[in-house]
Amino acid sequence: MSAEPGAxxxxxxxxTRKFGAHTAVKGIDLELKRGExxxxxxxxxxxKTTTMQMLTGNLAPTGGAINICGIDLLEAPxxxxxxxxxxxxxxxxxxxxxxxxxLLLAAKLHRVPRARCREAxxxxxxxxxxxxxxxxxxxxxxxxxxxxxxIAQAIVHSPDVVILDEPTVGLDPHQIREIRSLIRxxxxxxxVILSTHILPEVEAVCDRVQILHHGSLVYGDTIAAxxxxxxxxxxxxxxxxxxxxDTLAAIPGIAQVHAVSPVLFRVDFHPHDDATxxxxxxxxxxxxxxxxxxxxxxxLEDVFVQLTRHEEVD
Amino acid sequence: MIFTIAGKELKALFASPLAWVVLTFMQVLLAYxxxxxxxxxxQIQPRLIRMASPPGVTELVVAPxxxxxxxxxxxxxxxxxxxxxxxxxxNQTMVFLMSAPVSVTEIVLGKFVGLFxxxxxxxxxxxxxxxxxxxxxxxxxxxxASVALGLSLLAAAFAAASLYVSSLTAHPLVAAIGAFGVLLxxxxxxxxxxxxxxxxxxxxxxxxxxxxxxxxxxxxxxxGVIDTYAVICLLLLAATLLALTIRELDGRRxxx
Numbered sequence: 001m002s003a004e005p006g007a008x009x010x011x012x013x014x015x016t017r018k019f020g021a022h023t024a025v026k027g028i029d030l031e032l033k034r035g036e037x038x039x040x041x042x043x044x045x046x047x048k049t050t051t052m053q054m055l056t057g058n059l060a061p062t063g064g065a066i067n068i069c070g071i072d073l074l075e076a077p078x079x080x081x082x083x084x085x086x087x088x089x090x091x092x093x094x095x096x097x098x099x100x101x102x103l104l105l106a107a108k109l110h111r112v113p114r115a116r117c118r119e120a121x122x123x124x125x126x127x128x129x130x131x132x133x134x135x136x137x138x139x140x141x142x143x144x145x146x147x148x149x150x151i152a153q154a155i156v157h158s159p160d161v162v163i164l165d166e167p168t169v170g171l172d173p174h175q176i177r178e179i180r181s182l183i184r185x186x187x188x189x190x191x192v193i194l195s196t197h198i199l200p201e202v203e204a205v206c207d208r209v210q211i212l213h214h215g216s217l218v219y220g221d222t223i224a225a226x227x228x229x230x231x232x233x234x235x236x237x238x239x240x241x242x243x244x245x246d247t248l249a250a251i252p253g254i255a256q257v258h259a260v261s262p263v264l265f266r267v268d269f270h271p272h273d274d275a276t277x278x279x280x281x282x283x284x285x286x287x288x289x290x291x292x293x294x295x296x297x298x299x300l301e302d303v304f305v306q307l308t309r310h311e312e313v314d
Numbered sequence: 315m316i317f318t319i320a321g322k323e324l325k326a327l328f329a330s331p332l333a334w335v336v337l338t339f340m341q342v343l344l345a346y347x348x349x350x351x352x353x354x355x356x357q358i359q360p361r362l363i364r365m366a367s368p369p370g371v372t373e374l375v376v377a378p379x380x381x382x383x384x385x386x387x388x389x390x391x392x393x394x395x396x397x398x399x400x401x402x403x404x405n406q407t408m409v410f411l412m413s414a415p416v417s418v419t420e421i422v423l424g425k426f427v428g429l430f431x432x433x434x435x436x437x438x439x440x441x442x443x444x445x446x447x448x449x450x451x452x453x454x455x456x457x458x459a460s461v462a463l464g465l466s467l468l469a470a471a472f473a474a475a476s477l478y479v480s481s482l483t484a485h486p487l488v489a490a491i492g493a494f495g496v497l498l499x500x501x502x503x504x505x506x507x508x509x510x511x512x513x514x515x516x517x518x519x520x521x522x523x524x525x526x527x528x529x530x531x532x533x534x535x536x537x538g539v540i541d542t543y544a545v546i547c548l549l550l551l552a553a554t555l556l557a558l559t560i561r562e563l564d565g566r567r568x569x570x
Contacts, residue, residue: 056413057412058409058412077417078415078417086409088406092406092407092408094410096326097326097329105322106410106414109411109414109415110414110415111315
């Protein structure tokens with residue numbers, strides 16, 4: 001069902017969750033297409049985990065609807081859950097089980113046909129770099145390996161949607177790279193929701209990003225759009241013999257000039273008006289001693305901080 | 315799915331030293347009490363022969379051994395069942411089951427079946443001891459079946475109670491003590507409240523309270539009387555407690 005690419009695998013409308021008088025999630029809309037990796041961002045306590053718990057059927061929403069591949073999660077939870085793989089913040093591992101036993105249990109519980117269970121376990125082990133760890137007890141594994149087992153149990157039944165809550169916490173840089181490439185790979189066949197605090201991670205692996213703040217979505221765009229909007233908005237300018245700031249600011253298209261140091265300036269352009277060329281021409285003509293001109297990136301981090309900061313102040 | 319979860323619970327039980335300790339302890343204790351009674355029986359046997367219709371070995375040795383087993387289960391089941399849900403909540407592993415495509419009912423029944431299967435193993439070992447006498451003497455197999463049925467039903471009710479209490483807390487030890495308290499309370503209720511209600515000739519409340527007094531319901535079965543009301547009471551108690559557990563876990567998903 002709905003195997004064609006581009007079909008929505010998750011569709012949530014007006015998702016709301018209240019805990020007593022406190023509203024943790026306020027009417028979120030969320031849509032995920034097959035083959036897409038969605039970065040789900042937000043400061044601590046923004047409602048990310050609550051949202052993920054609702055999407056995976058661990059928590060009943062106070063309001064709103066969730067459709068997983070066209071199946072209503074609230075009306076047919078069993079059918080819908082079979083299409084989801086979930087790695088919670090804290091990997092739910094039974095310490096007294098071996099990796100093989102645990103993954104086999106996960107496969108059976110997720111209704112993988114009995115004859116294909118072994119094969120499914122082997123595949124997910126190979127994908128998560130656990131091929132040689134099958135006989136190890138979960139309780140004796142290092143944090144990084146436990147995390148891998150957590151991911152392996154989420155993908156063992158080859159679900160349409162994989163939901164990962166901070167999958168790279170506690171991993172070393174090598175493991176983080178491996179997990180990231182795994183997530184990219186998963187994005188090819190499945191859709192992935194990735195919740196994280198690590199912003200470069202989102203830029204590295206996600207197609208789309210949504211930022212959650214105080215229970216509401218405050219930003220949602222593709223990473224490609226974010227990258228397009230980068231550059232052309234500001235440059236860092238290095239001049240050996242700098243003129244006065246006013247002279248610089250007088251160049252057409254320039255909105256603002258800050259002196260970072262006596263020879264370095266941050267020059268902000270008017271939106272959609274890249275004045276880099278004019279700036280360079282002026283510098284050459286007036287012999288300002290131009291030695292550096294580099295675009296300042298609006299990173300995801302800037303967006304994130306801007307959107308989620310102001311309310312902390314008041 | 316129920317049996318997959320039951321298998322997981324059994325595996326977890328056998329992976330912990332607790333199950334082995336309980337098995338050993340029960341077996342040693344029951345074997346001792348069985349052999350002691352058998353010894354006593356052999357000593358009084360010459361006098362029994364002179365009686366008109368003398369009680370047999372099943373009545374004098376086997377049934378009391380099962381009664382001892384029932385008393386030990388009162389302590390053992392809360393210990394064996396304490397981890398079922400409390401530990402999953404403590405280790406945050408409940409989400410593994412809750413995110414899987416299984417209903418809460420299947421989870422609860424699976425856990426119950428897992429624990430009950432373990433208890434059936436204990437009961438099997440208890441039953442094996444008197445069966446070993448079958449080669450040498452005539453056993454009252456009807457009485458043996460009745461008392462084994464009684465003990466199984468009692469174990470089911472105890473297991474359901476300890477599963478329910480385990481769903482109320484995230485601390486296994488609290489669950490064990492709580493379950494023991496609940497079982498003890500039911501036992502006292504059956505003994506005192508049931509009797510005094512019957513004495514005052516209030517049969518309906520007495521019959522109702524009998525549902526919640528598992529040991530009282532075990533008594534007729536231990537005597538070889540298959541009292542259907544007692545059997546129904548034991549089944550009803552187990553079913554009620556399982557339903558409460560399902561309700562509790564479902565409520566947790568709603569409340570958060």
